[in-house]
Amino acid sequence: MCSGLVQQGFVTVQGHSCTDALAEFEPEGLAYTVQGVPWVYQAKAYVMLHKPAGTECSQKPSTYPSIYTLLPPPLRQRPTKGAVQGVQAVGRLDQDTTGLLLLTDDGAFIHRMASPRHHVPKVYEVGTKHPVDARQVQRLLDGVVLDDDPKPVRAAACAATGECALRLTLTEGKYHQVKRMVAAVGNRVEVLHRSRIGSLALPPDLAPGQWRWLDASDLQALRA
Ligand code: URA
Numbered sequence: 001m002c003s004g005l006v007q008q009g010f011v012t013v014q015g016h017s018c019t020d021a022l023a024e025f026e027p028e029g030l031a032y033t034v035q036g037v038p039w040v041y042q043a044k045a046y047v048m049l050h051k052p053a054g055t056e057c058s059q060k061p062s063t064y065p066s067i068y069t070l071l072p073p074p075l076r077q078r079p080t081k082g083a084v085q086g087v088q089a090v091g092r093l094d095q096d097t098t099g100l101l102l103l104t105d106d107g108a109f110i111h112r113m114a115s116p117r118h119h120v121p122k123v124y125e126v127g128t129k130h131p132v133d134a135r136q137v138q139r140l141l142d143g144v145v146l147d148d149d150p151k152p153v154r155a156a157a158c159a160a161t162g163e164c165a166l167r168l169t170l171t172e173g174k175y176h177q178v179k180r181m182v183a184a185v186g187n188r189v190e191v192l193h194r195s196r197i198g199s200l201a202l203p204p205d206l207a208p209g210q211w212r213w214l215d216a217s218d219l220q221a222l223r224a
Pocket residue numbers: 092093094095097175176177178179180192
């Protein structure tokens with residue numbers, strides 16, 4: 001628990017105000033409130049955020065507000081073995097990209113999800129400037145060469161979903177990969193939204209800017 005919040009009287013533990021930042025409690029199942037909001041202790045935090053456009057996935061943003069401002073203080077600053085460390089985004093989305101973003105303070109989970117060896121598929125809904133044609137779709141499936149690597153990168157799946165719309169599945173996460181791949185086939189990304197990671201889809205009732213905990217079945221969907 002953040003000692004500042006405790007000392008300022010913002011925290012109740014099991015129904016009683018707690019202002020002693022050094023007080024110790026059995027953490028398993030501990031119920032507490034921070035500024036009136038109820039929490040249950042979790043050893044590791046796993047959350048999803050519906051990233052809105054115009055936000056940066058950085059703790060120190062350069063131009064737009066940080067996605068971390070959308071999370072409550074107990075998630076931004078969590079105690080882990082004496083040190084206070086917050087959740088971190090699992091990979092990054094561009095400032096103008098919307099959709100499903102995972103955050104956790106479990107370093108092994110971040111490593112596993114980000115590792116190219118695990119090939120976790122990520123599904124993007126792409127709005128394009130020019131109409132999508134069958135040749136562009138085929139080239140994205142066959143593989144295109146980007147400027148930083150002679151090895152072609154290919155979409156694991158790709159289909160037109162409208163005149164100027166594509167659904168693209170990638171199993172790696174190079175810098176600006178969707179935008180660069182679409183540019184490589186002669187089109188241009190105008191709108192980009194991540195709808196799914198592994199078998200976990202962004203819930204339709206999670207509005208842009210909202211977050212929620214991942215439950216056991218969500219974590220299972222990410223492992224599947
Ligand atoms: N590819 C991109 O070009 N941008 C993103 O934000 C994610 C994937």
